[in-house]
Amino acid sequence: MSGTATGLVGIAALFILLALRIPVAFAMFVVGFVGIVVLNGWASAMSLLASEAFTLGSSPELVIVPLFILMGNVASITGMSRQLYDAAYAVIGSVRGGLASATVIGCGGFAALSGSSVASALTMGKVALAEMDRFNYDERLSTGVVAAGGTLGILIPPSTGFVIYAILTEQSIGRLFLAGVFPGLLLLSLFVLAVTVLCWIRPEFGPAGPSTSFTEKLRAVAGAGPIVFIILLTIGGIYGGLFSPVEAAAVGAGAVILIGFSWKTLSIAQLWSASRDSVVTTATVMLILIAAHMINPFLALSHIPSAVGEFVDGLNLSPVGILVLVLAVYLILGCFLEGFAMLVLTLPIFFPIVTGAGIDPIWFGVLCVLALEMGLISPPVGLNVFIVKSVAPHVSLGQIFRGVLPFWAMMILTLAILIAFPQISLYLPETMIN
Numbered sequence: 133m134s135g136t137a138t139g140l141v142g143i144a145a146l147f148i149l150l151a152l153r154i155p156v157a158f159a160m161f162v163v164g165f166v167g168i169v170v171l172n173g174w175a176s177a178m179s180l181l182a183s184e185a186f187t188l189g190s191s192p193e194l195v196i197v198p199l200f201i202l203m204g205n206v207a208s209i210t211g212m213s214r215q216l217y218d219a220a221y222a223v224i225g226s227v228r229g230g231l232a233s234a235t236v237i238g239c240g241g242f243a244a245l246s247g248s249s250v251a252s253a254l255t256m257g258k259v260a261l262a263e264m265d266r267f268n269y270d271e272r273l274s275t276g277v278v279a280a281g282g283t284l285g286i287l288i289p290p291s292t293g294f295v296i297y298a299i300l301t302e303q304s305i306g307r308l309f310l311a312g313v314f315p316g317l318l319l320l321s322l323f324v325l326a327v328t329v330l331c332w333i334r335p336e337f338g339p340a341g342p343s344t345s346f347t348e349k350l351r352a353v354a355g356a357g358p359i360v361f362i363i364l365l366t367i368g369g370i371y372g373g374l375f376s377p378v379e380a381a382a383v384g385a386g387a388v389i390l391i392g393f394s395w396k397t398l399s400i401a402q403l404w405s406a407s408r409d410s411v412v413t414t415a416t417v418m419l420i421l422i423a424a425h426m427i428n429p430f431l432a433l434s435h436i437p438s439a440v441g442e443f444v445d446g447l448n449l450s451p452v453g454i455l456v457l458v459l460a461v462y463l464i465l466g467c468f469l470e471g472f473a474m475l476v477l478t479l480p481i482f483f484p485i486v487t488g489a490g491i492d493p494i495w496f497g498v499l500c501v502l503a504l505e506m507g508l509i510s511p512p513v514g515l516n517v518f519i520v521k522s523v524a525p526h527v528s529l530g531q532i533f534r535g536v537l538p539f540w541a542m543m544i545l546t547l548a549i550l551i552a553f554p555q556i557s558l559y560l561p562e563t564m565i566n
Contacts, residue, residue: 135171139434142167146427146477156473157419164426171433184425188418192378193298193305198414199381200290204246205406206388207359210397213255215355216241221263222344222352229331229338231267232277233324235260239281240320241356243288244363245388248413249508253282253516257523263341270337271527273330276535278523279516280323283505283543286471288316289367290381292417293501296472299421300428300479303493305377306370310560311498313367315550319502322542330538362387371564417472424476437481444485451489455496455551458482459503466507470515475504498557499550506543509536 142163149159168177188194207213217238224230224237239256246252257278264274286293289309298305331338344352366384369375375383392398431437444454461482465474479500486496508516517532524532550556 135434136436136439138167138170139431139436142427142430142434143436143477150469150473156470156476157416157423160420160423160427160473160476164423164428164430167430168426168433171430180429181426185422188299188421188425191299194295194418194421196290196305196378196381197292197295197417198410199378199385201246201248201292201413202406202410203362203381203385203388204242204248204251205409206385206392206398206403207242207245208251208255209402209406210388210392210395212245212359212388212391213238213242214259215352216359217256217259219352219356221341222349225341226343228335228340229273229327231260231264231269231341232273232327232331232338235264235277236281236284236320236323236327239278240284240288240316241359241363243285243316244290244367245359245384246285248292249283249285249505249516250519252285253278253519254523256281257520261520261524267339267341269339270334271524272531272535273327273337274535275520275524275527275532276537276539277323277327279509279514279520279532280536280539280542282516282519283508284316284320284323286505286508287312287319287498287501289313290377290384291501293471293475293504294497296417296421296475297479297497297501300424300476301483301493301497303497304561307494307561307564308497309367309377310371310564311494311557312501313560314556315498315502315546318549318556319543319546322546323539326538326542358391362391371560373564420472420476427476428480431480437484440481441485441488451491452551454485454489455491455499458486459499459547462500462503463506463510466503466513467510468513469507470513471504471507474507475500492554492558494561495550495554495557499547502543502547502550506540506547509533509540 146159146163165177165181168180217234220234220237221231225234235256239252242252242255260278261274289312291312294308294312295305298308327338362384366380369380369383370377389403449457487493508514511533514533517529517536520532521529
């Protein structure tokens with residue numbers, strides 16, 4: 133059997149394992165390890181396993197993952213995420229659809245603390261769904277806005293998706309974080325626009341919430357001040373060259389912990405719980421990365437990336453045409469594959485094609501992560517949809533999927549805008565000091 137045929141068999145086996153609900157990391161590890169044994173021998177596979185696991189485990193850049201996850205976990209435990217929502221709620225909650233818009237803004241703020249889409253959807257679901265139910269919001273809008281708003285966690289920095297992309301493609305984590313700022317704000321604004329238009333067309337979807345006095349608005353905004361300060365400190369510190377991404381993560385995590393203790397909303401037991409959860413999540417990410425460094429050499433040995441590259445070259449597409457083709461494949465795969473698995477599997481194949489076409493790897497990283505973000509609310513996998521279902525078990529999956537459709541359309545629009553205007557993604561990375 134040729135190397136390419138072996139590679140295709142391995143990819144088919146991987147899809148079968150994923151369909152059988154085998155965890156992503158273990159499925160990729162088994163396929164990668166067995167594939168290398170078949171193509172290059174047992175000794176090569178064992179040597180690669182030992183070296184890659186050690187190299188990744190000792191990589192200082194990956195310290196950013198547990199630190200930012202810890203920052204998000206502590207923010208959730210201490211109620212800081214609730215304060216972000218309360219501030220938005222107080223300012224715009226009294227307008228039609230205001231609670232849904234406040235949920236989007238709260239998701240964006242929490243995303244800038246946690247870097248996790250699942251955590252954003254779960255936390256905001258617990259905070260916002262009860263309020264929207266209380267004011268008789270349509271269930272499609274209330275659940276759809278939480279599922280879609282939660283996806284901002286993978287685009288607005290800090291983002292675990294950007295970290296994994298950076299590790300797999302050897303790009304700058306700091307530049308990727310900065311590249312996600314304006315696209316994240318653009319998508320957040322379009323989500324709010326979608327809520328506004330929906331509630332204008334169908335007023336019964338989002339009734340007005342309670343009005344608040346100017347003093348109450350000021351108090352709520354002031355309560356979110358420290359969290360906003362931490363967000364600006366970490367991202368602004370990276371942009372200004374004050375911190376490396378790892379240092380920014382340490383400063384952010386330390387600041388959140390200090391605020392929690394000073395406000396007496398964080399105990400030693402809660403910090404221990406948040407740290408333990410952070411270790412578990414970090415271990416999951418590390419397993420995926422180790423598995424990726426097993427399956428990527430297998431794909432290289434099978435010559436599948438070069439074969440795909442030759443096929444795309446034969447199409448004689450322009451760089452934008454190649455970009456659109458790759459993103460279309462991502463949108464299709466996002467309906468069936470978990471986001472990180474898709475990233476790990478496709479980058480060894482698509483990244484050389486994209487960079488060979490002269491496409492900026494930082495720009496492509498933003499577009500790639502946005503495509504992964506769309507997979508979080510695409511049927512039938514739609515991880516965020518199932519997260520919201522767990523918080524609102526009385527709402528059917530069909531209703532939630534219908535609720536996310538307007539926001540999915542806004543993601544397509546964002547993708548088109550970012551393709552047409554690359555500088556939205558590239559301005560901050562190109563002007564950063566370090």
